[in-house]
Amino acid sequence: MTRSYLRILIMIFMVTSVLHGRKDSLGQESFQLHRPLTVLNYNVFNGFRGGKSFKEAVKWTNSIAPDIAGWQELVGWNEQRLQEAARQWNHPYAVTLKGRGYNIGLSSRKEIEVINRKTMGFWHGYLHCRTYGIDIIVCHLWPGSRREQIKEAAQLCELVQKLAGEGKQVILMGDFNAHIKSDANWLNKQRALIERRLPSDRKKPLEDRFIVDNQWNFDVMDKIMEAPLTDLVGMNFARRVKSPTYQQLVQLGSFPTRVLNHVNTEALQRGFLERIDFILATPELSKLNTEAQIVREPDVLERISDHYPVIAKFGKP
Numbered sequence: 001m002t003r004s005y006l007r008i009l010i011m012i013f014m015v016t017s018v019l020h021g022r023k024d025s026l027g028q029e030s031f032q033l034h035r036p037l038t039v040l041n042y043n044v045f046n047g048f049r050g051g052k053s054f055k056e057a058v059k060w061t062n063s064i065a066p067d068i069a070g071w072q073e074l075v076g077w078n079e080q081r082l083q084e085a086a087r088q089w090n091h092p093y094a095v096t097l098k099g100r101g102y103n104i105g106l107s108s109r110k111e112i113e114v115i116n117r118k119t120m121g122f123w124h125g126y127l128h129c130r131t132y133g134i135d136i137i138v139c140h141l142w143p144g145s146r147r148e149q150i151k152e153a154a155q156l157c158e159l160v161q162k163l164a165g166e167g168k169q170v171i172l173m174g175d176f177n178a179h180i181k182s183d184a185n186w187l188n189k190q191r192a193l194i195e196r197r198l199p200s201d202r203k204k205p206l207e208d209r210f211i212v213d214n215q216w217n218f219d220v221m222d223k224i225m226e227a228p229l230t231d232l233v234g235m236n237f238a239r240r241v242k243s244p245t246y247q248q249l250v251q252l253g254s255f256p257t258r259v260l261n262h263v264n265t266e267a268l269q270r271g272f273l274e275r276i277d278f279i280l281a282t283p284e285l286s287k288l289n290t291e292a293q294i295v296r297e298p299d300v301l302e303r304i305s306d307h308y309p310v311i312a313k314f315g316k317p
Contacts, residue, residue, distance in 0.1 A: 031169045033288055036315040037132060040066035041173040041279050043140075045259070045305035047075040053304040054085070060300055061089040064311065067109050068131060070138035072124075072175045073305075074103040082107065097127045097138075104138050104174070106131075122152055126174075128159070134285065135163050139174035145208045146217060149178055153223040160227035160282070169285040172229060175277050175307065178210075178220035182234050183275055186249035188215050192271030196262075229280040232292035232312045254294045254310060258302045279312040288314045 040061070048054040061069070069091065074082060079096040082105045086094040091107035097117050098104075102124050106112060108131040115135070119125035123142030128135065139156060142148050156172060163170050179187055188194075194211060201211050210217055225231070233252065241248055253273025256263050263269035279292060292312040295301060301308055 031133070031284055031288075033314055033316075036290075036313060037068070038064065038066045039171060039173070039279060039312045039314070040064065040069040040309055041072075041138075041277060041311075042069065042309040043072040043175040043255075043277060043305060043307040044074065045307065046073055047077055048304065049259075050075075056300050057304045058085075058088045060298075060304065064295075065090070066311070068134075068136060068171075069107045070136065070173045071105040071107070072102075072138070072140045074105050076100065077103050077105070079105075093131070095127065095129060097125050102140065104140055106136060106138050108132070118155075121155065123148065126156065133169070135168045135170045137170065137172045137174075139172065139176070141175070141177045141220070143177040145204070146210055146220065147207050149220045150223060153178075153220045157224050157227050160224075160229060164227065164282050168282075170227075170229075170282045171279060171285065171312075172224070172227075172281075173279040173310070176221065176224070177276050179216050179218055179274065179276065180221040180225070180231055180234065180278070181218040182231065183249075183252065184216065184218065186246055186252070187274060189246065190250075190271055190274065193274060196272070224280070227280075228283060230283060230286035230289075232279050232281055232286065232289050233275075233294060233310060235286070235289070236292045251296060252294060254308045256306045257304075257308060259304075260306050277307055277310050279310050281312070285314070288316070290315045 044057065048057050074096065078099045082096050083094040086107035091109055093112045094105060094107035095112050095114055096103050096105045098119060104124060104127050106127055106129050110131050113130040115130060116128040124140040126137055126139040128137050141152050160170050160172055194214060198211060201209050237252060250270055250273045252275050254275050254277035256272060258264050258269050263272050281289065290313050295309045295311055
């Protein structure tokens with residue numbers, strides 16, 4: 001082997017090392033992004049309202065150009081249908097949890113490696129994939145029972161802990177049908193919402209109730225956040241707004257939009273807003289988060305689904 005050839009090999013090795021990461025003080029490779037990354041999570045209400053809002057959804061999705069998108073309530077959709085749809089927002093790769101029912105999906109600009117499709121022990125399930133060097137878990141927790149939700153939350157928490165322990169960067173996103181304790185200050189003031197839920201909640205065993213003594217219970221999200229994970233929307237909101245008013249806080253609501261009849265005006269909607277859709281990330285990845293929000297504009301989002309989308313962007317800290 002000539003010296004010049006050896007020098008070329010060394011240079012290639014050095015460039016490859018720079019592209020794939022740096023070593024930290026413990027000798028482990030730290031995660032880096034080489035370009036900004038936009039992640040979308042969206043519950044699309046029974047398959048884009050049975051297809052009625054699909055064209056508007058495609059146009060809006062293209063306007064934000066996500067690199068990765070997690071989808072819930074792809075009702076009646078199989079993997080092939082999502083793959084065909086995803087090409088319309090420039091995602092050549094897409095996978096689903098299952099072939100029917102209340103399906104969960106993931107689409108991406110880069111190739112997707114499916115790690116696990118988990119349905120056993122879950123009402124809907126979760127989809128665990130890897131793309132852009134990140135482990136992505138898309139979930140949809142059961143809305144009917146707090147005990148069953150906690151079982152699902154415990155499994156998700158254990159999975160994230162395992163992955164993080166292996167040095168992997170993780171995003172857990174979806175419709176959790178549960179509330180986070182940091183929202184308690186404004187969520188417990190949503191009296192219209194509480195009064196609407198109380199009659200059915202009181203029929204359940206105490207262990208299954210989401211409202212106890214007229215206050216929301218937060219133990220489902222408490223369990224998930226043990227992983228540990230960072231609530232990206234909550235973190236960004238706290239940075240931007242130091243002394244928020246009630247009017248500012250309710251803008252954190254991800255559900256419901258005004259497409260539902262009982263909240264079809266802004267005034268009616270205000271008392272029913274709640275945040276149940278999240279993009280969560282492991283601590284090291286969270287340091288690269290530059291923006292995260294519940295998207296409430298433009299008005300087309302009032303027609304596409306009964307949920308608002310969640311967006312998180314990553315780049316240089």
